[in-house]
Amino acid sequence: MKNYKAKLGSINTFIFDFDGVLSDGMVLLTEEGHYLRRTSVKDGYAMQLAVKKGYRVVIISGAKAEGMYKRLYGLNIQDVYLGVPNKLKVYEQVKEKYGLKDEQIIYMGDDIPDYEVMRKAGVAACPADAATEIKEISEYISDKNGGNGCARDIIEQTLKLHKKWMNKDAYNW
Amino acid sequence: MKNYKAKLGSINTFIFDFDGVLSDGMVLLTEEGHYLRRTSVKDGYAMQLAVKKGYRVVIISGAKAEGMYKRLYGLNIQDVYLGVPNKLKVYEQVKEKYGLKDEQIIYMGDDIPDYEVMRKAGVAACPADAATEIKEISEYISDKNGGNGCARDIIEQTLKLHKKWMNKDAYNW
Amino acid sequence: MKNYKAKLGSINTFIFDFDGVLSDGMVLLTEEGHYLRRTSVKDGYAMQLAVKKGYRVVIISGAKAEGMYKRLYGLNIQDVYLGVPNKLKVYEQVKEKYGLKDEQIIYMGDDIPDYEVMRKAGVAACPADAATEIKEISEYISDKNGGNGCARDIIEQTLKLHKKWMNKDAYNW
């Protein structure tokens, strides 16, 4: 954990999985065959603030739905990769595109498809209810469950460390 | 807490944030890009009763959705301010419009966009799962989470103190 | 509690409130202004079984929605009274219509609009998360919350006492 805190200093990019991290890991099944997800407004607040403060926020998810795009674009997140079969490939593309090093990236995932990327990213983090295998390789396990504030937890810690959390801007959406 | 109870005597206006106070802070993402919220029927009962008994109930939210307007108007709440970027400004407008003093107002919020208003309102209250910064400045922290009875909690306490809680009217919606 | 068990012997009618008893007391707000409710399949199983075994199952709710009617009729419940402003009046009508005595009726409610009826019914029961005033007048408080098996709890107890719970019929919906 000490290690984890020290590493937050160089972070300028947050990468999140969607299901089980930005959502509670459940999908509501409509009769039209859509999967509706629930996301936290407190997480959303933190993500849009991070963008406003100049951090890069990236989403890499195996799932894909119109509602996910709309939510994420609504928070001013531009790097949205949905329907991704292999996350490691996209992770490397993002790094190259923006000239990033692994140690500038914190990745939060919750299940086995996140495993390989999490071994690469500078900091590996996960929600309290992540899969066992993911907890084992995480340097930080949030006390919040997926969809219930785990994304905000790591953003808040990082921005506080960088003295960018609470100030005038923070009061307006 | 003692302070809080004493202050309830002069309250005639309840102001609530929506997400995380009247809802559980989650939004369900539809494919059309709508955000659907869940609210408590027990909270709704208390709000319509407060209106019926002559209290002013006001909603100030950064969010905005047709479903929110319909729910709130259905409870006979007239002062509904949605899509508000800066809550303090609307708070001052409401005060002026109705000739209210700060000490007549209880404000319940849960996150940083509520911070400035809560420093002004006569009584600052929040749900059990509010953000840390909000809990720090709240005179009353409900034992109920957002969307799970926290609004009813403060309405019930206030109306009981004023001897307006349970009586003949109360049995009908 | 002893009293409660003894009284179950003469019960042939179950009356349930909907919001907070057959649902978890939350409504999902759609953009069209509908309120969507969640109900338990385990409760549904018990209610259709009670009907099949010859018990009368009655719903009296202040709320009203197409989805509620469809769910209840789908369980073969015929006595569905929705949008009821005063529950006591409907309670008396049901009694007269079927020639029932108070002691043949168990009523499960969770909030103040149920108060007056619960003082009349033979047995007053409520979910674990009912309002304080309702718990005070309940002879039985289920250990299950609203929408989470409280209706099944009292049906199961009654049918077991009457030796009508588990048998051949029970395996098929």
Place this chain on the structure above:
Amino acid sequence: MKNYKAKLGSINTFIFDFDGVLSDGMVLLTEEGHYLRRTSVKDGYAMQLAVKKGYRVVIISGAKAEGMYKRLYGLNIQDVYLGVPNKLKVYEQVKEKYGLKDEQIIYMGDDIPDYEVMRKAGVAACPADAATEIKEISEYISDKNGGNGCARDIIEQTLKLHKKWMNKDAYNW
């Protein structure tokens, strides 16, 4: 429990009930009369992996909805029996169709309509919040509730025992 682990060796078929096992046992009631269910993405991951590894995954449910078919087919599950009044009959048909023996089958159910089949299947398993009668006849009671990872729990245990859980394939959906 010892018995249970020993028996997993010969399992090649998983049969699941839907409501209360693959879902949390709640249905959201729409105004059109549809019942929407919530299912876990972590359960879904495990089910598609089991199919990919050559296991048979079968669903037998008394309920029936378009959204259920679409979800299950989307996970490459082919044996989907919905709207089944008597589960034992379908269980026997599945056995005959694929030439299966009882001891090759693990069945996870949560309520009385699952009772008879669970007495026949090689291993009877249930979620933590199953009905009392079902817990009594289950050889394995998951520590996860319905819709919250109980299906994954038994798939994961079985595939781990067979050395088919985590490997190259596992990282891609």
